[in-house]
Amino acid sequence: MTRTGAGTAWTRAGAYWFVSLRSRWRGFVATSVLTPLLYLAGIGFGIGTLVGPVERSGGATYAEFVAPGLLVAAAMQTAVSESTWPVMSAVRWSRQYHAQLATPLTVTDVLLGHAAAVTVRLAVATGGFWLATVALGLARLPWALLALPAAVLAGLAFAGPVMALSVRLTSDQPLTFVFRFVVVPLFLLGGVFAPVEEFPAPVQALVAVAPLWHGVELARAASLGPGAGATPAVLWGHVAVLVGYAAAGWAAAVVAYRRRLS
Amino acid sequence: MLARPLALVGRNVEVYARYRLVLASGAVEPLLYLAGIGLGVGALVGDVRTDAGSTVPYAVFVAPALLATVVMNGAVIDTTFAVLFRLRFARLYDSVLATPLGPADIARGELGWALVRGLLYAVSFLAVLAVAGLLRSAWAVLALPAALLVGWAFAGTGLAVVTWLRTWQDTQVVQTALLPVFLLSATFFPASTYPEQVRWLLWISPLHHATALLRGLCLGEVGDPVRLLGHAAVLAALGLAGLAVAERRFGRLLLT
Numbered sequence: 001m002t003r004t005g006a007g008t009a010w011t012r013a014g015a016y017w018f019v020s021l022r023s024r025w026r027g028f029v030a031t032s033v034l035t036p037l038l039y040l041a042g043i044g045f046g047i048g049t050l051v052g053p054v055e056r057s058g059g060a061t062y063a064e065f066v067a068p069g070l071l072v073a074a075a076m077q078t079a080v081s082e083s084t085w086p087v088m089s090a091v092r093w094s095r096q097y098h099a100q101l102a103t104p105l106t107v108t109d110v111l112l113g114h115a116a117a118v119t120v121r122l123a124v125a126t127g128g129f130w131l132a133t134v135a136l137g138l139a140r141l142p143w144a145l146l147a148l149p150a151a152v153l154a155g156l157a158f159a160g161p162v163m164a165l166s167v168r169l170t171s172d173q174p175l176t177f178v179f180r181f182v183v184v185p186l187f188l189l190g191g192v193f194a195p196v197e198e199f200p201a202p203v204q205a206l207v208a209v210a211p212l213w214h215g216v217e218l219a220r221a222a223s224l225g226p227g228a229g230a231t232p233a234v235l236w237g238h239v240a241v242l243v244g245y246a247a248a249g250w251a252a253a254v255v256a257y258r259r260r261l262s
Numbered sequence: 263m264l265a266r267p268l269a270l271v272g273r274n275v276e277v278y279a280r281y282r283l284v285l286a287s288g289a290v291e292p293l294l295y296l297a298g299i300g301l302g303v304g305a306l307v308g309d310v311r312t313d314a315g316s317t318v319p320y321a322v323f324v325a326p327a328l329l330a331t332v333v334m335n336g337a338v339i340d341t342t343f344a345v346l347f348r349l350r351f352a353r354l355y356d357s358v359l360a361t362p363l364g365p366a367d368i369a370r371g372e373l374g375w376a377l378v379r380g381l382l383y384a385v386s387f388l389a390v391l392a393v394a395g396l397l398r399s400a401w402a403v404l405a406l407p408a409a410l411l412v413g414w415a416f417a418g419t420g421l422a423v424v425t426w427l428r429t430w431q432d433t434q435v436v437q438t439a440l441l442p443v444f445l446l447s448a449t450f451f452p453a454s455t456y457p458e459q460v461r462w463l464l465w466i467s468p469l470h471h472a473t474a475l476l477r478g479l480c481l482g483e484v485g486d487p488v489r490l491l492g493h494a495a496v497l498a499a500l501g502l503a504g505l506a507v508a509e510r511r512f513g514r515l516l517l518t
Binding site: 024027030031034035038039041042043046047049050051052054062173176177180181184185187188189193194198199203 | 281284287288290291294295297298299301302303305306307310320431434435437438441442444445446450451455
């Protein structure tokens with residue numbers, strides 16, 4: 001009998017989520033490729049025919065401007081969907097967590113395994129989107145390479161806190177509110193479709209509290225290259241906010257998982 | 263003839279009365295779309311030349327399309343996710359069949375309930391448009407019945423589609439199918455953006471008919487009434503066909 005080393009036990013928990021994906025990976029890949037192409041066509045090029053160069057972003061075309069925004073928005077969407085209902089289901093309905101805890105795995109292993117699976121899905125979804133923007137000539141290499149880690153980091157900044165919330169819930173009604181009052185408002189007002197400067201100051205302040213706008217600004221700066229006027233100090237500030245959210249979210253998730261599951 | 267479907271509508275009203283907050287907060291979403299797309303993107307766009315030839319601010323142009331989209335999404339979600347749950351998981355309709363209601367009454371009742379909710383979405387959205395000064399014509403009073411017609415078309419379609427869904431994963435197909443409809447139906451930009459050779463393809467999109475109808479009424483672009491009536495006829499026929507299919511399929515699913 002082989003003993004699982006303590007350092008790698010969580011990979012067993014992570015493996016579960018990949019096996020469970022096996023039957024539906026085709027749909028997942030298809031949507032990961034189709035979604036960005038449709039958004040870039042409809043929003044980027046469609047609305048793009050109505051909009052001139054975006055002055056605030058160094059005269060980028062609207063398609064170039066909106067592409068990194070949509071990339072980070074997709075990261076947020078994927079991260080939040082993967083850390084809401086699947087987590088509640090694993091605690092309450094299908095109870096995968098309980099099954100995993102009946103083995104030598106610890107609560108942290110179970111959390112780490114699920115978080116790793118979420119991260120991989122995040123990387124696949126944003127990777128598909130990123131490739132589409134590059135293929136359509138909407139990102140300026142080589143700096144645009146950095147847009148991908150920026151988007152994944154923004155996704156993780158959402159995943160941690162949301163997992164910490166979902167694991168505690170007894171009803172899924174609050175999740176409706178997470179989408180309605182956090183995800184959708186950020187998507188529409190968080191600088192994805194238009195610079196936040198176009199909105200009133202209170203909206204800008206609220207948007208700056210959440211991770212999305214920081215991720216969008218980072219990815220946009222990377223995607224448009226150094227010519228678009230972003231300053232390193234400001235960009236490091238965005239990185240700090242995102243890392244802070246991800247770290248605090250992770251810590252909160254560890255506490256919440258321990259409380260709920262052990 | 264309507265009493266039995268209305269019994270099911272009444273059941274849903276009672277159940278959802280517990281979720282008043284969820285229902286009421288749904289009115290926030292259109293506002294956000296209006297702010298984000300109408301004002302945000304509108305600030306970048308400026309004025310747009312519509313397909314009917316008038317020049318209007320982008321917010322005025324896009325608002326009817328957002329109304330059409332909100333009603334579409336509401337109708338589709340209410341008739342797929344919610345009905346799938348009642349059909350396959352809660353098995354509500356098995357108990358409904360123990361009453362004098364039959365499968366056709368179930369389909370009609372769910373359609374009626376979707377229309378009630380569609381009315382809520384449409385009234386709140388149109389009220390906002392009126393207050394924000396985004397309605398440009400007295401014809402806009404007809405936008406309310408037109409929005410109900412949009413709800414009818416998509417709820418009918420949704421009820422037909424839901425009978426083929428088996429698991430929650432299948433709803434992903436619905437979401438994926440809605441995406442090109444949402445993004446490419448000349449909602450955010452005029453149809454003239456497309457080259458003339460492919461523009462006729464818009465006729466296969468129900469959301470295009472919905473948007474064209476609502477835009478015509480909200481902006482008072484009614485110079486070509488035959489065209490508007492054509493859009494309305496397509497929507498009416500779509501809902502009718504969907505309901506007919508749904509009635510038969512519900513019978514087959516529930517009685518065999």
